[in-house]
Amino acid sequence: MGCISVAVPIEGAVISATATGSQPHMRRQRLDLLLELTRHEVTVSYKGSVLGLAWSQAAVAMQFFVLTVLFTRVVDLGIEHYPAFLLIGLVAWQLFSTGMTAGTQSLVQGRDLFRTPRIPAWLLPSAAVGAALTRFVLAVPLLVVVLAITVGMPTMHVVAIPLVLAVQLLVIAGPAVLLGAAHVRYRDVGHLVGVVLVPLFYLTPVFYPPERVPDGLSVLVTINPMAHVITAYRDILIAGQWPDAGLGVVALVHAAILVAALFMLERARTSLVDLL
Amino acid sequence: MTLLEAVRGTLPGLNGHRRERPRTVALEDVSLDVARGEGLAILGPNGAGKTTLLRLIAGVGAPDEGSIVVDGRVGTLLELGRGFHPDTTGRRSAALSAVIAGLTRQEADHRLERIIEFAGLADVVDDPVRTYSAGMKARLAFSVAVHVDADILLVDEVLAVGDLAFRQRCIERVRDLRATGATLLFSSHDLDLASEMCERAIWLHSGRIVTSGPTNTIVGEYERWVDEKMREQTSDELPGAPSGGGARLVPGETRWGTGHALVERVELMDRDGARAGTIGVGDAISVGFRVRRQDGTGKREALNLIVKLLGDQEFVCFETTTLLELEPGGQADVSLEIERLDLASGSYGFDIGLFNEQWDTVHDYHHGVYPLRVVGRNAGSGVVAPPSRWIHVAGADGA
Numbered sequence: 001m002g003c004i005s006v007a008v009p010i011e012g013a014v015i016s017a018t019a020t021g022s023q024p025h026m027r028r029q030r031l032d033l034l035l036e037l038t039r040h041e042v043t044v045s046y047k048g049s050v051l052g053l054a055w056s057q058a059a060v061a062m063q064f065f066v067l068t069v070l071f072t073r074v075v076d077l078g079i080e081h082y083p084a085f086l087l088i089g090l091v092a093w094q095l096f097s098t099g100m101t102a103g104t105q106s107l108v109q110g111r112d113l114f115r116t117p118r119i120p121a122w123l124l125p126s127a128a129v130g131a132a133l134t135r136f137v138l139a140v141p142l143l144v145v146v147l148a149i150t151v152g153m154p155t156m157h158v159v160a161i162p163l164v165l166a167v168q169l170l171v172i173a174g175p176a177v178l179l180g181a182a183h184v185r186y187r188d189v190g191h192l193v194g195v196v197l198v199p200l201f202y203l204t205p206v207f208y209p210p211e212r213v214p215d216g217l218s219v220l221v222t223i224n225p226m227a228h229v230i231t232a233y234r235d236i237l238i239a240g241q242w243p244d245a246g247l248g249v250v251a252l253v254h255a256a257i258l259v260a261a262l263f264m265l266e267r268a269r270t271s272l273v274d275l276l
Numbered sequence: 277m278t279l280l281e282a283v284r285g286t287l288p289g290l291n292g293h294r295r296e297r298p299r300t301v302a303l304e305d306v307s308l309d310v311a312r313g314e315g316l317a318i319l320g321p322n323g324a325g326k327t328t329l330l331r332l333i334a335g336v337g338a339p340d341e342g343s344i345v346v347d348g349r350v351g352t353l354l355e356l357g358r359g360f361h362p363d364t365t366g367r368r369s370a371a372l373s374a375v376i377a378g379l380t381r382q383e384a385d386h387r388l389e390r391i392i393e394f395a396g397l398a399d400v401v402d403d404p405v406r407t408y409s410a411g412m413k414a415r416l417a418f419s420v421a422v423h424v425d426a427d428i429l430l431v432d433e434v435l436a437v438g439d440l441a442f443r444q445r446c447i448e449r450v451r452d453l454r455a456t457g458a459t460l461l462f463s464s465h466d467l468d469l470a471s472e473m474c475e476r477a478i479w480l481h482s483g484r485i486v487t488s489g490p491t492n493t494i495v496g497e498y499e500r501w502v503d504e505k506m507r508e509q510t511s512d513e514l515p516g517a518p519s520g521g522g523a524r525l526v527p528g529e530t531r532w533g534t535g536h537a538l539v540e541r542v543e544l545m546d547r548d549g550a551r552a553g554t555i556g557v558g559d560a561i562s563v564g565f566r567v568r569r570q571d572g573t574g575k576r577e578a579l580n581l582i583v584k585l586l587g588d589q590e591f592v593c594f595e596t597t598t599l600l601e602l603e604p605g606g607q608a609d610v611s612l613e614i615e616r617l618d619l620a621s622g623s624y625g626f627d628i629g630l631f632n633e634q635w636d637t638v639h640d641y642h643h644g645v646y647p648l649r650v651v652g653r654n655a656g657s658g659v660v661a662p663p664s665r666w667i668h669v670a671g672a673d674g675a
Contacts, residue, residue, distance in 0.1 A: 032381040036372050040361065047363035112358050113376065118335045270338045
């Protein structure tokens with residue numbers, strides 16, 4: 001321990017750093033770093049505002065009231081438990097869109113850490129998604145209240161919620177890593193993500209049921225992982241049934257995407273660092 | 277770059293040429309091993325690649341070629357203030373910074389009070405970082421860096437941050453860490469400090485190692501080279517003037533420097549304030565002069581002053597430095613009071629130098645024009661002649 005050797009040049013660049021301490025210590029340390037970065041991300045974005053984190057719920061709440069009135073009074077979609085149905089979709093979508101937006105920015109914003117090979121690159125998009133998850137968790141009380149009023153007591157199927165949440169995080173993580181890396185290369189990507197998320201919101205069955213999509217367009221729902229995730233939440237919380245197999249396929253596909261994305265990020269890190 | 281620029285770049289007809297980043301090779305053919313517990317000083321002028329080397333070892337960026345193997349936790353003072361955010365409190369910033377440096381949350385919490393105390397920021401640590409001065413931020417960041425149980429300390433010039441007392445505390449702390457087995461890589465223009473802290477040194481120039489070996493040897497060689505180079509900096513406008521010692525200051529021979537600021541009106545004075553070129557053994561002597569900045573505009577600048585008392589064959593009998601701040605066009609009267617000079621009788625001479633803050637540019641240096649004769653009876657022989665006496669006690673106990 002405590003020694004250094006430097007040799008330049010030898011073909012190819014290799015940097016290896018062995019941190020002190022045992023494996024468990026290192027794992028603990030990385031987890032702590034992830035949590036601290038997440039906490040930092042959350043606190044910094046609401047510092048100086050009086051209501052602080054409450055703002056993260058304001059947009060969802062506003063959309064919730066407007067769309068509820070719109071689709072029960074103005075254009076009645078005739079959906080049972082519509083407030084609960086809608087809020088599940090909105091909360092899940094918020095996690096997706098904030099996770100994606102923040103994940104895309106994460107490598108550029110965390111450039112100091114991204115430039116340090118000792119710190120695993122995946123921590124940065126993970127902390128961004130972690131911050132989005134914090135906001136998601138804060139929406140839970142509102143969701144519980146609305147569910148209690150419109151649907152009633154939950155069934156035992158609710159134990160599957162963490163599983164669906166895990167799949168949703170998987171859905172966000174892979175693209176977030178890829179977009180984060182792409183954003184380092186082309187700063188257009190950040191804007192592009194903002195633009196693309198708007199039509200995606202309408203194409204995803206957030207405020208309408210997937211069954212209403214006509215046959216010719218239903219492929220858009222089938223290939224949309226968020227459609228499966230939102231449907232799974234609704235199956236559990238409203239219909240009181242287990243999610244269908246489609247969710248498993250989504251999980252597998254996105255696990256593969258994530259692995260590929262992380263592999264690519266490690267490979268491209270050195271060349272990306274030069275662009276920061 | 278944006279997508280549009282990238283597309284343009286691939287179509288040469290569109291804007292004529294591809295954008296090429298100018299490439300500078302910062303380090304080349306640099307190979308070294310530093311053993312556990314060793315202290316290595318990295319010497320070299322600005323732009324030699326010292327910081328790049330430290331950054332690479334710290335794991336900031338990667339070399340295009342070659343390999344670096346680091347075994348142990350690195351405490352670095354290079355990227356000061358990672359984890360600091362203007363809107364978070366000093367306390368939170370320090371905690372995050374410590375976790376980024378490699379501590380667990382629990383370890384960081386345990387050390388937090390010590391970190392804050394060391395930085396001397398207990399009163400303001402719950403204020404947002406944006407209210408801190410640059411010096412306060414640097415102090416907090418430094419404090420984090422020396423409290424993360426680093427096996428390897430990478431210390432750059434930043435030791436120059438903060439006030440003198442804090443600087444002294446930092447040096448003490450680095451010394452303590454060294455004593456407990458930490459490895460130190462130290463890059464500084466302060467050659468005395470480098471000699472004191474490190475047993476080995478490398479001298480970098482234009483990204484290559486010029487030479488390496490024991491610090492004292494390398495520092496000596498490096499100092500001679502710096503002296504040589506500084507003489508070459510001599511400005512044409514440097515005035516020739518009669519010196520206080522009767523000899524003339526001749527630019528390029530007995531006086532050199534950029535002339536950006538000048539040392540003037542040098543006078544050697546005895547205890548009574550009378551001009552003195554000769555004093556008795558053990559008498560007081562003072563060296564008084566005026567320092568004046570020649571430029572009328574710009575910022576307040578810190579200047580280093582050095583006075584050397586040289587003996588036979590340029591042997592340095594005594595050397596002392598001080599830092600001085602001057603406004604543009606400003607001047608200051610300075611004097612060095614030596615209460616008693618217990619040097620053996622003989623011929624000596626004062627050198628006076630005025631350098632920039634980093635000690636890498638000499639503004640004015642006077643050499644060999646302020647002779648001092650020390651006369652009187654020496655109590656013994658050798659270079660010093662301190663007051664001394666023999667005592668004989670006849671029939672002492674134990675005989």
